[in-house]
Amino acid sequence: MQRRSILKGGAALGFATMMGGKLAFAQGLEKVKAGFVYVGPIGDGGWTFQHDQGRLAMMEALGDKVETVFQENVPEGADAERVLTQMALSGCNIIFTTSFGYMDATNAVAAKFPDIKFEHATGYKRDTPNVSTYNARFYEGRAVMGTIAGLMTKSNKIGYIGSFPIPEVIQGINSSYIHAKKVNPDVTISVVWAYTWFDPAKEADAAKALIEQDVDVILQHTDSTAPLAEAAKTPGVIGFGQASDMAEYKPSPRVSAIIDNWAPYYTERVQALLDGTYAQKDTWAGIGGGEVKIGDITDAVPADVKAKAEAVRDSIASGAYHPFTGPLNKQDGSAWLKEGEVADDGTLAGMMFYVEGVTGDIPS
Structure with a gap:
């Protein structure tokens, strides 16, 4: 031509x-x-x-x-x-x-x-x-949010609103759960798929469904503030800003945020x-390169929890820690990463499996 x-x-x-x-x-x-x-x-x-x-x-x-x-x-x-x-x-x-x-x-x-x-x-x-x-590397921010989630949940139930079942979202679910589990062995995660990037009504319904299951910490991989608005209706339920700071919901239910820069x-x-x-x-x-930022951790988060979350953030930023570091198994119990082994970018970029402990199936 x-x-x-x-x-x-x-x-x-x-x-x-x-x-x-x-x-x-x-x-x-x-x-x-x-x-x-x-x-x-x-x-x-x-x-x-x-x-x-x-x-x-x-x-x-x-x-x-x-x-x-x-x-x-x-x-x-x-x-x-x-x-x-x-x-x-x-x-x-x-x-x-x-x-x-x-x-x-x-x-x-x-x-x-x-x-x-x-x-x-x-x-x-x-x-x-x-x-x-x-x-x-949004999954780096999820590691920080997961740490806060695991330490702040009272019901030991955290929820995740997924948009579409693509590797980026699966990375986020896995990273959130891994780091919540590190600090709280009793924690579970429930995933609700909204099948949309932006639909406030569907996102609000997803948040409501999670809260009705006694989830008291909600993470989202959708674009509107509707999940935080829904969380605000139930005392004790917290969430996080997604993509932007969503600061209008500070100091709670929005207790921190993953900010895309x-x-x-x-x-x-x-x-x-x-x-x-x-x-x-x-x-x-990711965090080290400045494209992923961690929003202000508010005073609704206890000082010791904030310190642990900031330590995770700083260790990722320095390169001292990778959120997908073994030992880690896949959902079916098969070995994935050995002690100290780090996931390679190719695996992460094509990630279509849950880690051990996450329940439910990934929609096809």
């Missing part, structure tokens, strides 16, 4: 060179137009809100060297391909697709627009040289286009 020029103001795209299978650009751009595709509304208070905060921070950092466009509430599927095509035709130099379910659409459209860079959040497919992937990555990638140093890559950073 005809290669397209997409730069404004007469700026010319530098020639591309292939180095080690990665696309590097020999000449920078005078200005970048960046597009963002969001699975939910920017006001969801969670996942999409935090991605949009990253976009705004990137704009502030780069000033008039960057222009952005975004579209919210884009369903994962065929409609995403249409939206991405429109963004590509509108003159974007780089497009960030911010949900796992955009993976196939991102790669399909990228193949049609080789001069445009595509960045897919939480995916693993890079079918063409102009597709990069980026993710965050996308601003540095967005700024870095657009700056690389401006500098002419952009290259294809796969990024998976």
Whole structure:
């Protein structure tokens, strides 16, 4: 197909060179137009809100060297391909697709627009040289939240609201349970699947169902504040901010949070286009790299519990501790990790099994 020029103001795209299978650009751009595709509304208070905060921070950092466009509430599927095509035709130099379910659409459209860079959040497919992937080690934050959960539950029952049964969510369930169990051998975990990223009504129903099972600590892998709002109706039930701080529910039921910090990555990638140093890559950073932050642990958490949670956070950040360190068995009791053995990234990225002690099946 005809290669397209997409730069404004007469700026010319530098020639591309292939180095080690990665696309590097020999000449920078005078200005970048960046597009963002969001699975939910920017006001969801969670996942999409935090991605949009990253976009705004990137704009502030780069000033008039960057222009952005975004579209919210884009369903994962065929409609995403249409939206991405429109963004590509509108003159974007780089497009960030911010949900796992955009993976196939991102790669399909990228193949049609080789001069445009595509960045897919939480995916693993890079079918063409102009597709990069980026993710965050959310399971590291779950280790901290799980520690708090295990120490603060009175019923010894914690709950987890899952969105979809994908490796990222399974990692979170396992990490939460492992670390709750480390500090409380009597703890159990119940998983309710909402089958949505953002649906406040479904998320609230899931939280209510868990509370009716005597769960008094709720973790979520969905995007709205509805689970915290539901928790607030029952004294003694606590939860955590997901993706963003959700500070409006402090000091309880929101006692801490996993905060996704996308601003540095967005700024870095657009700056690389401006500098002419952009290259294809796969990024998976965590607490140590600053992409995962632990929100304020409130005074509703006893001082000794807070200290233990912060110790877990700091040991992960320094690299001294990995949340998936053996001995660990799989749910069926078969050996997985030996004493001191650490899970490799390939296993984690494809994780579709529960660890020993988690009940229930992973939906197919």
